[in-house]
Amino acid sequence: MSIKAIDHSGFQETVSVVPAGEAPKKMGSSFFRGSASNFNPYGSDHVKDDFASRFLLKGWTPDKPFISPTTNVTAFGSCFAENISKHLAKLGFDVSKNRDRDIYISSMGEGLVNVHSIVQQFRWALEGVAPPTNLWHGYKAEEFDLTEEIRTRTRDVFLKTDVFILTFGLSEIWYDELTGGVFWRAVPMKHYDPSRHKFRVCSFGETKACIQEIIDLIGKHVPRAKIVVTVSPIPLVATFRPVACLTANSASKAIIRAAVDETIRDRGDEWAGRLYYFPAYEIVNETFPNRFVEDGRHLQNMIVPAVMNLFQATYCDTDLTIDQAEKTLRAARLQSARTLDGHALFSRARLASNFSAAVRRLVGKGAASKAKSR
Known part of the structure; x- marks a missing residue:
């Protein structure tokens, strides 16, 4: 510089x-700003060949890829974890969802959306500490039992894991005031009891404590394993707070992102070479001009492959290079920009612009006609 x-x-x-x-x-x-500074990108930086490497991935990637087809990978958490599992499975890699499809981290792997639901799986599987009953429910509100068979199968998957990929999704939680237990997601309507089922936002302190406990449990029982943490870019479908959903989502993600960042700073030396953060959240939210389809939550089709290619190029031992992944990202961003034509706000802006242009043309023709008549 x-x-x-x-x-x-x-x-x-x-x-x-x-x-x-x-x-x-x-x-x-x-003011003195240190001997080296990493700048926020200017507009012209966005078309650089190494944009992602310089402005998104720098400082977060391993020295060399450590996930290969023979690596036992266990990926679960919020819904973005499903994208990682599918991508690695498509490459022929060994993912937990294929090793045992019926354990809960497989069948509900993308539905464990808060830090409490994830730490519950580690406590239960590795140390036999069961949460209060009637907290775990599937997509159809079916209850999941705390059977010893499922626990030992989950433990076996954990103990054989080489790399855990954990995705944290949101900070809004429902809990049972009587037992203190936290639900995987919301409370099924048929089980809802307003006298005991309550809602709150998970604090920064308890979020960080849960993430720290997950790391400690892995370090204790699977000391050779590496951990890759991600934050899901998928926003809340709705908030239970009496505030606008977009603002509640911002707070929800900020709590998780800050807790992850502080945990990695706290444990970085102890876990050097074993604990990583992959910035999927920032890649999606900071680089694509039109991230979501009409529902405001599901990503445009071109985004997930671009993000997964960046993950593959930096974490996985394949032929895909970071230059190729960067090229895919640039193409996806351009494609995302073109989808703005279908966005309601931009369609209205285009119509207004076209109308203004038409008016200017008419005015111009009128002025020309008057000039000729003179």
Whole structure:
């Protein structure tokens, strides 16, 4: 990084810098900012060949890929975990969902959306600590039993795991006030009892504590295993708070993302080479101009393959290179931009623009006719 000039005009003194391979940047020079700075991308940076590597993946990827076809991978958590499992399975990799399809981390792997539901699986499987009953329910509100058979099968999958990929989804939780137990998701209507079933937002402290406990349990029982943590980019379908859903979702994700970040900073030295964060959340939310289809939650078709290719290129031992993954991401972003034509807001803007252009043409023709009549 080179300093080109110091500008003393304006509100504060600014320094013009040129990071290698990036657009020139400006920053205030009033305070020392460290010997090395990683800048927010300027508009022209977005078309760079190494955009993702420089502005999204830097500092988060391993020195070399460590997931191969013979690696036992266990991936579960929020719904984005399903995308990871499907992608690795398509590559022919060994994923837990194929090793034992009937255990709960397989059959409900993408439905364990909060940190409590994930830590429950580790406590139960590895140490036999069962949560209160009637908390685990499937997509059709069916109750999942705490059978010893399922527990031991889940334990066996955990103990044979080389890499855990855990996706945390949301901070809004429903719990049983009588037992303190937290539901996997919301409370099934047929079981709902307003006298005991309550709602709250999971705090930063308890979120971090659950993530720390998961790491401790893996470290104790599967000490050779590596952990890759992701945050799901899929937003809330609705909030149970008396506030707008978009704002509630922002808070929900911020709690998880901050807890993950602080945990990795706290445990980074102890778990060096074994604990990673893959920024799927940032890749989706910071790079695509039109992320979701009409329902505001499901991703546009081009997004998941682009994100998974970046994961594959950095974590998986395959022929896919980071340059190829970067190229796929750029193509997907351009395709995403083109889908804006179908967005209701942009369609209205285009209609308004077309109407204005038509008016200008008519006005122009009218002025030309008047000039000729003179």
